[in-house]
Amino acid sequence: MKPIFRSVALIGKYQGPAAGATPDTLRQAIKNIAGFVEQQGCELTLEAGTAANTGLTGYATLDIDGIGRHCDLGLVVGGDGTMLGVGRRLASYGTPLAGINKGRLGFITDIPLDGYQAALTSMLAGDYEEDVRPLMHARVMRGAECVFEALALNDVVVNRGSTSGMVELRVEVDGVFVSNQRADGLIVASPTGSTAYSLSAGGPILHPSIPGWVLVPIAPHTLSNRPIVLPDETEVAIEVVSGRDVSASFDMQSLASLQHGDRVLVRRSAHRVCFLHPLGWSYFATLRKKLRWNEGGS
Structure with a gap:
């Protein structure tokens, strides 16, 4: 399957590690995701702060405004807080965003780090759920x-x-x-x-x-x-x-x-923010998981 997103930006949370993770493992995760996206036939760009703070080289870099002007998709590695910040800054450009969560799955960052390959393969080829949120x-x-x-x-x-x-x-x-x-x-x-x-x-x-x-x-x-x-x-x-x-x-x-x-x-x-989720994503399934609605039943 050929990707429908020609240029993909990778934006990682680098201010602090996730639960059970170290800066080195997060750096490696971002490097692995970057390599995987390139293998799918996409042009990969690193957000400038992500590149500087992880020490990753060999990739084109852009600031957030540059990503908004030139990239077709933003992949955000982090939690909901990271996604909120990126979403606000890219909203005026209409750049769709997908979230890879390196900790506990969030309400809007719902691609697990240990399963991103399967999810991204389909999503980059156009099989995804679109979720538009107002600002x-x-x-x-x-x-x-x-x-x-x-x-x-x-x-x-x-x-x-x-x-x-x-x-x-x-x-x-x-x-x-x-x-x-x-x-x-x-x-x-x-x-x-x-x-x-x-x-x-x-x-x-x-x-x-x-x-x-x-x-x-x-x-x-x-x-x-x-x-x-x-x-x-x-x-x-x-x-x-x-x-x-x-x-x-x-x-x-x-x-x-x-x-x-x-x-x-x-x-x-x-402005609005467009989030992309894996095919089959359900808002109610997210609520059940995050709010533990299935626990305590008879």
């Missing part, structure tokens, strides 16, 4: 000025500092007042992020095909403040009314320190 675009407004903005694939979170008390937040949807909430914080999660922080805070799981997101209070002072599912064509505004050391985070990566009166505006991004 969130968030801005921090201080008066009329945007002081920070970021994309998020999982969630946007406004919360209190680790040593401070509750925060008070005013919430609007499309300019319509919803409520003033006193809580440890508030989460706006996409369907992708509904199985992350949102889930641990009591939010529902949203199927990836649902065009919506969920608004989830974190430890609310009033127990009747419950999660609510909203259409993702709306704009959510979260204003800081009171509280100390309040911050906003975007996929738990980038942080913005907030002042009283700051407004965090969240809307659907114009």
